[in-house]
Amino acid sequence: MVLAGIEKLHARLLRRNALGRHFRSLAVWDAFHRHEVQGHALSDTQSQRLLAAARAEPAQLLAELGSSPDGLSPQRAAAVRRRVGANVVAHDQAPPWWQHLWHCYANPFSLLLTLLAAVSAATQDTQATAVIGAMVLLSTGMRFVQERRSNHAADALKALVGNRASVRRRSLAHEAAAEAREGFGVTLHPHAPQVQELPMHELVPGDIVLLSAGDMVPADLRVLSAKDLFVSQAAMTGESLPVEKFAHTHAGDGPGSQPLEMDNLLFMGTNVVSGAGQAVVVATGGHSFFGALAQKLTAQERTPTAFQAGVNRVSWLLVRFMLVMVPLVFLINGLTKGDWLEALLFALSVAVGLTPEMLPMIVTSTLAKGAVALSRKRVIVKRLDAIQNFGAMNVLCTDKTGTLTQDHIVLQRHTDAWGRDDDAVLALAYLNSHYQTGLKNLLDVAVLEHAHLPQQLGIDTRYRKIDEIPFDFQRRRMSVVVSEDEQRDGHHHELICKGALEEVLAVCTQVWRDGAAQPLQAATLAEVQAAAAALNAQGLRVVAVAMKEVPPTQQVYGVADESALTLMGYVAFLDPPKESTAPALAALRAHGIAVKILTGDNERVTAKICHDVGLPAQAVLLGAQIEAMSDAELTQATATHQVFAKLSPAHKERIVRNLRQAGNVVGFMGDGINDAPALRAADIGISVDSAVDIAKEAADIILLEKSLMVLDQGVVEGRRTFANMRKYIQMTASSNFGNVFSVLVASAFLPFLPMLPLQLLVQNLLYDVSQTAIPFDDVDAEVLAAPQHWDAEAIGRFMRWFGPVSSVFDIATFALMWFVFAANTPAAQSLFQSGWFVEGLLSQTLIVHMIRTRRIPFVQSRASWPLLATTAAVMAAGVALVMGPLAAEFRLQALPLAYFAWLLPMLLAYAGLVQGVKWLMAWRDGAQGRSAAPSCAMPAARRDR
The missing domain is CATH 2.70.150.10 (Calcium-transporting ATPase, cytoplasmic transduction domain A)
Structure with missing residues (x-):
């Protein structure tokens, strides 16, 4: 439930x-x-x-x-x-x-x-x-x-x-x-x-x-x-x-x-x-x-989403087609038959046949079924329309932490500025993490796991908090100010700062070495940076720790007080890569999705992790370099680079927008407050249940497990959902076009209606029932292998190719009933109408299986059992209606058994011709660089939230 x-x-x-x-x-x-x-x-x-x-x-x-x-x-x-x-x-x-x-x-x-x-x-x-x-x-x-x-x-x-x-x-x-x-x-x-x-x-x-x-x-x-x-x-x-x-x-x-x-x-x-x-x-x-x-x-008109606009476009295409064809059917039958009332009823029945009345139900059911299937893969869909974008995504931008890595950070080293183990640095980092009240990240949690330190430091008795300077994503550091016991000699306040190496070094003027502070000159700065780089090369994330002692003369501190600090050393954290990351990246590549890493972390750590999981990271583009690029230069850079490091939230957002402007359908996966702008800018925002509130609010998809493998499974399910919606639209469009073309031909030459209004309506009702199981159909693997987009021209192209194919066999049925079974007078019209009723229903139902796959149906690709059952039941019901006791109620009559001897080869020939047209379309689309799978109708959604 x-x-x-x-x-x-x-x-x-x-x-x-x-x-x-x-x-x-x-x-x-x-x-x-x-x-x-x-x-x-x-x-x-x-x-x-x-x-x-x-x-x-x-x-x-x-x-x-x-x-x-x-x-x-x-x-x-x-x-x-x-x-x-x-x-x-x-x-x-x-x-x-x-x-x-x-x-x-x-x-x-x-x-x-x-x-x-x-x-x-x-x-x-x-x-x-x-x-x-x-x-x-x-x-x-x-x-x-x-x-x-x-x-x-x-x-x-x-x-x-x-x-x-x-x-x-x-x-x-x-x-x-x-x-x-x-x-x-x-x-x-x-x-x-x-x-x-x-x-x-x-x-x-x-x-x-x-x-x-x-x-x-x-x-x-x-x-x-x-x-x-x-x-x-x-x-x-x-x-x-x-x-x-x-x-x-x-x-x-x-x-x-x-x-x-x-x-x-x-x-x-x-x-x-x-x-x-x-x-x-x-x-x-x-x-x-x-x-x-x-x-x-709520009372104001809402602008349709891009997905809704695509469905509406398909709907209005059929409506416009109806507005042209129905009056023609009415005029031709009225002029040729002389019974204008009967012509009107028949034209109305044709209008019903052209109406995709099941489209709202099919769309809702398919999206709903897809959301249910995604939930079983631990993917929660907040906005059902996002499923279409999920299937269309061809670029995934994601952070490194928790996605490529295990998201279980362990404090691996605590060293002085020259890389030698130093417990004093760990004590300062612990004080900073313990007393801050802002957003505690996984690095703070890793520091606070050292449960023996509170007693050693005397946190409850020796220290009290004076103030703090919270973290922000511009400074990329945070500070706390604590006071030691006033009874001790030399009472003072200690400002302890912890943050990204470059940002902490920017406010340091000294470095602690061998029990004393030394000026942080150029040569010394190069040495301490080399020590941090050596830790980074081991895949460790380095956080700098600095401090200064100040007189106890103020109680409120601000960013301006983060100056003239002494660099004390580093705390280095290990977040090893997940075992599932490399297979997940390979699966995403196989499904046509390019993965780009957008992280605020150090470029050396990022490159090491990417190398370990098999992601090329020879050239890492940094946020500072992006700042200096024009939009055109950034477009070229995003096309050739996969890894971006030391990014601010604004950098991430700009990269995502740039990728979208280049024609990609971009997904962004993030869980922090710094990810919210990029989540809004992406075609599809993806977050996790453990994310901060603003990230979950900005996202369209919530993962209950932060894993690229789960995401890949969700993408495949999104493509399966979209493919099943596409099937209905293709079937409806081609079938309707072919039926109306056949009706126009028959109306122009027959002395009676090719099918009575009631018969046409019953045929449409049975055909609609056969399609209700489409949301539960299987999808061929090759259709799932590439991103799928709505294509505005594809629906018309599909109608033009497949509509006339069905009309060929409709006209062949007319000839069969007219010449072979002598149903060529108004007195014999019920026999003619019964013959077309059966052939039309069976061929329309057969097209469900023919169009649902590019493979040979029933041999290389079989529909799901619900679709097999509904189509078989509808075909049996249609034949039973004509051959059974209810035929007279619908002004039909039983067909001679010889009719079915003719019908079987006609249906086989119809299936063969449709298969040939499918192969021809596949060859034509391949020659023109289109997707191998036919698609319908519209560019992927672009939204700025």
């Missing part, structure tokens, strides 16, 4: 954090920016509540919210949640069944069929009305059942990739102590509050939230404390640069002040870029700033 819900996960997950749903569309963003931010997005009450929170003293605000610096108890939080509701925007709820049913029905094809059914009813053609109604019910019902069943399991799936927030909650003992102090004046010793990781939807006003780099802001918050807290509000205000937030209280500003102007407020849907802070929740769900925007924006 959980797996079955994945096909609905894309909508539910994006609604859960509605930012991803609304602001990825530039049209909606324009409307938002024009009408909401510049106007009045909030009601006066909501706006005044946020402004009041910005202007209130923290203690006063906490009291109004019934909270405290220690947060809420679970009991109080539950009571507040019952009163204000869950922290979700209004449209996060699943629609009622009747609204969902309407959504499944309301597509152009169902509406067109309904119109045709109404016309049939008005002309008292009850049988045609019933058949058309059955088509609508089949298409709508199957889609409704498939999606409705998934909705019930979507909540279970959310937990797999859902974002969480760090919240301070009081325990029961703490709550009782607080009530005792307040109510009875008794002094108790409550337990300390607990920091819990809670799903964002559980937050309520009054909760105390802890924020650090990479976190999504889970609700509207008032900042209580902040240290270099920078937040990206681009989605709310359009500001490209992060905004710093503070904990100060605003005085009463002018009447025109807006909540977005307050630098002590944080808004749902934004994200923390750097620094750390604590804040109290003041508004959740629909009461938040974003919740109010979302409620207004």
